[in-house]
Each structure stands twice: as structure tokens, then as C-alpha cells.
Amino acid sequence: MNGFLKTTALAAITLGFAGEAMAVEWNVSLWGKRRAFTEHVEKLAELVSEKTGGEFTLNISYGGLSKNKENLDGISIGAFEMAQFCAGYHRDKNPTITVLELPFLGVETLEQERELSMALYAQPAVQEDLARWNATLLMPSPMPQYNLVGLGDAPTSLEGFEGLTVRATGGIGEAMKAVGAVPTSMSATEVRQSLDSGVIKAAAFAPHAHMSFGTIENANWWTTNLNPGTVNCPVVANTDALNDLSDEHREALLGSIDEALDHYVANYEGNTMERWGPALDERGIEKVTFSAEALAAFEERVAGPAAQDWISSMSERGLPAQELYDFATSKLKELKGSM
Structure with missing residues (x-):
């Protein structure tokens, strides 16, 4: 082979390897099945692939x-590049973002939850907290206020929760404890079996999860307006993997987050909530609505003490707890005034 042909062949081989090197695949760890809670991740995957011509998947x-x-x-050791989790699953691992799980924080809409979460995620103390796990916060999974589905006799007053075993994590669990219930934390995938076997008598979820995990299949009642709070479930990337992306691929990922969240909120407010009421009616589930007086008493009993306990315990850990709480509450007031 003459020198020209050797050079040409070598260049072709080099270009071939370069082309292969440009293709990037990230593994993303979710759980359960595709549902409203994961639609932003599904949309993000679609957008990233489109923007990169399939080079980044x-x-x-x-x-x-x-x-x-x-x-x-798994994110911390690079077992996969992206994942979703809920702060209430392991409060000690992500203490700063648990401020958004405090009961009766006052978030009213998915859009408020989205904007509040994104603002908190940008705070230096929060970023440092997640950096311990080599994690970069990308976006939240905004959810409406949780309510309870349960078996047996429906509670008709707050006193009716006395002794009720309920799956409730984070601040919602604290709220349940304040009215005499017995909260327990378990992963979403364990809840249906625990209800069916009698380990628990009720479960606190957002509507999409009650449908996805089957808690309404054998339920007798649903609380329409207890609204004790919600959970905060971020999507994160392994920081090293994010930094290793080319500028083009990183922009394709980060530049698609707003559109992915727009899709998520529209889908939840439309598709999910349109199916929720009929799903309850089809199964003959009793809708329990509490009086304004009962709810005010509940909030008074729970909200202030829970916030002070959180500030105290997090401050003892050396976190700027009061500043984070003040930021979250003031930001929420600002959002309510502008939306």
C-alpha cells in the first residue's frame, strides 16, 4: 500500500472512532412504571435525542x-448518570431540600411548586448539600398536595385519625403524627401490598400515584381537602458525567429542562386530574371533606411547631436552616403575588 493510501485509510479509521466517541448514552434510574410523575424525564429524553440527532440518548x-x-x-458512585428520588425517602442525605416538605407550607399550584423548587435548588447551601453525593440538581417533579386513601371507616373529624396506620413520609408524616395517626415510611412500590395485607390502613399520595400504584382498587374513602403538604422529588445528574459532556450535549440537556417541565405540568393538570374524579366514582369511593374550622385547627397544631423543629434540628447540623426557611417562605409569597 502506497503512502497516500495508508494515510487515507488511517484517516478513515480515525474518523470512524471519532464518530463513535461522539455518541453518548446516559442511564437514568426511575422506578415503578411510566406515569405522570416521570413525564418530564421522558420528555427530556425525547428532546435531547432530537436536538443532538440521536448522538446523546x-x-x-x-x-x-x-x-x-x-x-x-447510585448517583454518588457513578452507577448511572441521572436519577429521580424523593427527599423524604432519606432526609439525612438531603436535609436542605426537606424544607419544601414541611407541612402546610402553603403551595397552591404545580407552577408554584415548580418555581419554588427551582429557586431553592439554586441556593449555594442546597447545591453544596447535594454535591456531597456528586449530584447536580436538574429539575423537580412538581406534585399537588397529598391526600389520603384508606380502608375501613372514614375519619369524619381530625379525631378520627387517632391510631390510624398510614404511609406518610417527610412533613406529611409529622402532620399525621400530630393528629394521633401512626405514620410509616415505605417506598411507593410497597404501599399496595401493605394496604392489602393490613400493615397500613391508609396511604398519603398525590392523585397520579394513587392510580399508578393501585391504592384506590380496594379503598373505601379519600380525603378531598386535608392537604397537609407534598414531597419534593428532584431529578439529578452525576456531576462528573454532566461536566464531561460536550458543550453541545450539555446545552441540549440543560436547555430542554423548561420545555420538559412545561410538558409535565400540562399533562398533570390535564390528563391526570381529568381521570382522577371518574376513577374515584367508578369504584364508589367515599369523598371525605373537612370543615374550614377543622383544617384551621389542624394547621395551627402542626405548621408552626414543625417549622420550628426543622429549623432547630437543621441548625444543630450546621446548616443555614433559618435562612433556607425564610427564603422558601418569602419566595412563595412572591410567587403567589406574581402568578
């Missing part, structure tokens, strides 16, 4: 990569 796994309570650990 997100391979989404529902439970095949990790248990949901271990997703943050």
Missing part, C-alpha cells in the same frame, strides 16, 4: 438499575 430504566431509596447512592 437517555436510557430510562424503571427499577432495573437501583431501588428508589438508593438512587442518590
Whole structure:
């Protein structure tokens, strides 16, 4: 082979390897099945692939990569590049973002939840908190206020929760404890079996999860307006993997987050909530609505003490708890005034 042909062949081989090197695949650890709670991740994968001509793909796994309570650990060691988790699953691992799980914080809409979360995620103390796990916060999974589905006799007053075993995490669990219930934390995938076997008598979820995990299949009642709070479930990336992306691929990912969240909110407010009422009616589930007086008493009993306990315990850990709480509450007031 003459020198020219050798050079040409070598250049072709080099270009071939370069082309292969440009293709990037990220593994994404979710759980359960595709549902309203994961639509922003699905949309993000679609957008990233479109923008990069298929050179950057997100391979989404529902439970095949990790248990949901271990997703943050998997991110920290680079077992996968992206994951979703809920702060209430492991409060000690992500204490700063648990401020958004405080009961009766006052968030009223998914859009408020979205904007409040994104603002908090940008705070230096929060970013440092997640950096301990080599994690970069990308976006929240905005959810409406939780309410309870349960078996047996429906509670008709707050006193009716006395002794009720209920799946409730984070601040919602604290709220339940304040009215005499017995909260327990378990992953979403364990709840249906625990209800069916009698381990618990009620479960606190957002509507999409009650439908996705089957808690309404054998339920007798649903609280329409207890609204004790919600959980904060971020989507994060492994920081090293994010930094290793080319500028083009990183822009395709980060530049698609707003559109992915727009899709998520529209889908939740439309598709999910349109199906929720009929799903309850079809199963003959009793809708329990509490009086304004009862709810005010509930909030008074729970909100202030829970916030002070959170500030005290987090301050003892050396976190700027009062500043984070003040930021969250003042930002929420600002959002309510502008939306």
C-alpha cells in the first residue's frame, strides 16, 4: 500500500472512532412504571435525542438499575448518570431540600411548586448539600398536595385519625403524627401490598400515584381537602458525567429542562386530574371533606411547631436552616403575588 493510501485509510479509521466517541448514552434510574410523575424525564429524553440527532440518548430504566431509596447512592458512585428520588425517602442525605416538605407550607399550584423548587435548588447551601453525593440538581417533579386513601371507616373529624396506620413520609408524616395517626415510611412500590395485607390502613399520595400504584382498587374513602403538604422529588445528574459532556450535549440537556417541565405540568393538570374524579366514582369511593374550622385547627397544631423543629434540628447540623426557611417562605409569597 502506497503512502497516500495508508494515510487515507488511517484517516478513515480515525474518523470512524471519532464518530463513535461522539455518541453518548446516559442511564437514568426511575422506578415503578411510566406515569405522570416521570413525564418530564421522558420528555427530556425525547428532546435531547432530537436536538443532538440521536448522538446523546437517555436510557430510562424503571427499577432495573437501583431501588428508589438508593438512587442518590447510585448517583454518588457513578452507577448511572441521572436519577429521580424523593427527599423524604432519606432526609439525612438531603436535609436542605426537606424544607419544601414541611407541612402546610402553603403551595397552591404545580407552577408554584415548580418555581419554588427551582429557586431553592439554586441556593449555594442546597447545591453544596447535594454535591456531597456528586449530584447536580436538574429539575423537580412538581406534585399537588397529598391526600389520603384508606380502608375501613372514614375519619369524619381530625379525631378520627387517632391510631390510624398510614404511609406518610417527610412533613406529611409529622402532620399525621400530630393528629394521633401512626405514620410509616415505605417506598411507593410497597404501599399496595401493605394496604392489602393490613400493615397500613391508609396511604398519603398525590392523585397520579394513587392510580399508578393501585391504592384506590380496594379503598373505601379519600380525603378531598386535608392537604397537609407534598414531597419534593428532584431529578439529578452525576456531576462528573454532566461536566464531561460536550458543550453541545450539555446545552441540549440543560436547555430542554423548561420545555420538559412545561410538558409535565400540562399533562398533570390535564390528563391526570381529568381521570382522577371518574376513577374515584367508578369504584364508589367515599369523598371525605373537612370543615374550614377543622383544617384551621389542624394547621395551627402542626405548621408552626414543625417549622420550628426543622429549623432547630437543621441548625444543630450546621446548616443555614433559618435562612433556607425564610427564603422558601418569602419566595412563595412572591410567587403567589406574581402568578
